[in-house]
Amino acid sequence: MKYGVCSGSCPSGRYTSLNVRRLLRRARRDPGVLRDDTLWMCTTCYNCQERCPRGINIVDAILKLRTIAVHEGIMHDSHRKVSALLIEHGHAVPINEETMKKRKDIGLEPLPPTVHSYPKALEEVQTILRSCGFDELVSED
Amino acid sequence: MEKLSLFLGCVIPNRYPGIEIATKLCLETLEIDYVDLPGASCCPAPGVFRSFDRTTWLAVASRNIVLSEELERDILTLCNGCYGTLADAASALSEDDTLRKEVNRHLETIGKEFNGTVNVRHIAELLYDEIGPEGIRDKVTRPLDIRVALHYGCHLVKPSKERQLGSVEWPTFFDEIVEATGAHSVDYQDKMSCCGAGGGVRSALLDTSLSMTEHKLSNIKAAGVDCIVDACPFCHMQFDAGQVDIRKRTEQDYNIPVLHYMQLLGLALGFTVRELGINMNYVTDQEFLDKMEDLDR
Numbered sequence: 001m002k003y004g005v006c007s008g009s010c011p012s013g014r015y016t017s018l019n020v021r022r023l024l025r026r027a028r029r030d031p032g033v034l035r036d037d038t039l040w041m042c043t044t045c046y047n048c049q050e051r052c053p054r055g056i057n058i059v060d061a062i063l064k065l066r067t068i069a070v071h072e073g074i075m076h077d078s079h080r081k082v083s084a085l086l087i088e089h090g091h092a093v094p095i096n097e098e099t100m101k102k103r104k105d106i107g108l109e110p111l112p113p114t115v116h117s118y119p120k121a122l123e124e125v126q127t128i129l130r131s132c133g134f135d136e137l138v139s140e141d
Numbered sequence: 142m143e144k145l146s147l148f149l150g151c152v153i154p155n156r157y158p159g160i161e162i163a164t165k166l167c168l169e170t171l172e173i174d175y176v177d178l179p180g181a182s183c184c185p186a187p188g189v190f191r192s193f194d195r196t197t198w199l200a201v202a203s204r205n206i207v208l209s210e211e212l213e214r215d216i217l218t219l220c221n222g223c224y225g226t227l228a229d230a231a232s233a234l235s236e237d238d239t240l241r242k243e244v245n246r247h248l249e250t251i252g253k254e255f256n257g258t259v260n261v262r263h264i265a266e267l268l269y270d271e272i273g274p275e276g277i278r279d280k281v282t283r284p285l286d287i288r289v290a291l292h293y294g295c296h297l298v299k300p301s302k303e304r305q306l307g308s309v310e311w312p313t314f315f316d317e318i319v320e321a322t323g324a325h326s327v328d329y330q331d332k333m334s335c336c337g338a339g340g341g342v343r344s345a346l347l348d349t350s351l352s353m354t355e356h357k358l359s360n361i362k363a364a365g366v367d368c369i370v371d372a373c374p375f376c377h378m379q380f381d382a383g384q385v386d387i388r389k390r391t392e393q394d395y396n397i398p399v400l401h402y403m404q405l406l407g408l409a410l411g412f413t414v415r416e417l418g419i420n421m422n423y424v425t426d427q428e429f430l431d432k433m434e435d436l437d438r
């Protein structure tokens with residue numbers, strides 16, 4: 001954690017307050033890191049992890065910190081919303097009217113052959129999500 | 142080559158259907174044996190769902206893989222995010238017995254089981270490995286005399302401990318299959334840097350993600366190209382819809398057309414702009430569309 005190749009390689013850190021090196025150092029001693037918004041500025045591009053001279057799995061560590069934060073109930077509203085889309089539709093980006101029209105115009109079925117066309121498949125996804133406790137994890141309450 | 146099932150993910154079928162039809166046209170022309178993967182869901186997206194809960198991410202991913210196992214076909218992705226999720230999930234579950242047992246307990250609730258019997262492929266590495274630049278060149282009926290800015294996208298090549306597709310700093314395999322279409326892949330500053338969309342940043346912090354996108358767009362503009370070529374619909378959306386977002390915020394209009402590799406290859410195989418849905422992007426530069434329409438004349 002002393003070379004700084006990680007923070008120097010970070011494309012997000014050029015534009016934001018994210019300093020990967022500082023974030024991980026802080027994580028070793030301060031639980032307040034879970035509320036640090038820079039935790040969510042990482043695009044998981046893996047530059048830091050690929051270049052780390054010590055071979056530290058930096059992105060994997062950031063993902064673990066995020067998981068702890070979410071399990072503590074600390075989560076962006078937009079991330080709750082995208083989770084709700086997965087639970088309701090089985091797609092994080094579900095179909096809309098505009099795309100259904102584009103699909104027809106180009107000679108495809110209006111709905112793709114995914115969970116969108118197979119209600120039983122959607123039920124399977126929803127069953128798995130419930131089994132994992134995901135609904136509860138991402139709900140507002 | 143193993144038989145394949147086509148995993149669509151979310152962004153292609155639900156936002157960019159042109160990439161879906163372009164893929165089908167290219168696979169059929171190249172005589173690659175594929176079928177749809179009925180009932181597939183979100184991969185689920187690695188940036189968000191892997192961050193929230195790894196077990197949920199693995200369980201939903203493994204259901205998608207099992208659908209392909211049931212068809213006894215390798216699973217083909219057109220998206221770096223889907224590739225990252227499905228490939229990383231498959232290797233994690235194959236290597237770790239305890240994890241596989243835990244995930245299979247969740248799959249048991251729908252009567253399924255992960256066995257690890259199929260491979261996960263990405264269209265760019267599949268075409269490079271199985272057909273090769275020469276094989277593609279042999280199929281091209283209309284060589285494209287254009288300059289393109291290639292964007293690999295992070296999760297096509299990283300983490301390298303999982304991908305093993307050669308150099309992550311200066312890879313060449315994608316350039317080689319792009320140049321097989323006749324196009325010239327132009328060098329530009331920070332070519333390997335991130336589009337800005339991943340890791341849940343686009344959904345939570347759009348302005349931050351667009352800063353990274355604009356950095357790439359300005360470098361690409363400076364290089365003087367006809368279009369951007371990517372191999373990931375999420376990067377594609379970030380560059381294409383992102384240009385509209387940036388225009389609204391800064392009045393800077395980059396106006397650079399964005400093509401998925403399947404659409405670029407489709408043009409070289411003789412299909413038209415409209416057949417490939419290139420005109421369905423948010424950025425529709427008429428000059429570029431006319432140039433591509435005129436290829437036959």
